[in-house]
Amino acid sequence: MAAAVLHDVGYAPHLVDTGFHPLDGARFLRAVGANERxxxxxxxxxxxxxxxxIRGLSDELAELADERSPLRDxxxxxxxxxxxxxxxLTFDERVAEIERRYEPGSVTRWFLAEGYDELEAAVQRTTRRLVAAGLAIADQPM
Ligand SMILES: [Fe+2]
Structure with a gap:
């Protein structure tokens, strides 16, 4: 729940450092003593x-581990x-919505193309978990 609420905190103008909001947000949370996970x-x-x-910030992001868990998915x-x-929105509607907001050739559009399969896989794994838990219907679009 905390991650869902706070995941985009790095967009706050006064928190921008690298300009990459996941990293800026995580560093802010760390600075205020948030739980490392x-x-x-x-x-x-x-x-x-x-x-x-894409942004040349892999080393900086590697300060924090990607747990690759169901919670992360x-x-x-x-x-x-x-x-x-x-x-x-469905996953495809969300991707289309993001594409409408960013210019072709932008980092975000480049990222979406490069990261699409990984994003889709996380959505599919979570959908399967929701169905197995009786919280979603198998035939609903994800
Ligand atoms: Fe985000």
């Missing part, structure tokens, strides 16, 4: 590793199935 999940949310590589799922106003 929370900092790491925020740092690695929604394919951050791929975008960090669940945050990616929430991020990638929710629109900017909190509306429920």
């Amino acid at each position: 929370l900092c790491a999940i925020v740092a690695h949310h929604s394919g951050a590793r791929v975008e960090a590589a 669940a945050l990616w799922y929430c991020d990638m199935t929710t629109g900017p106003d909190g509306q429920r």
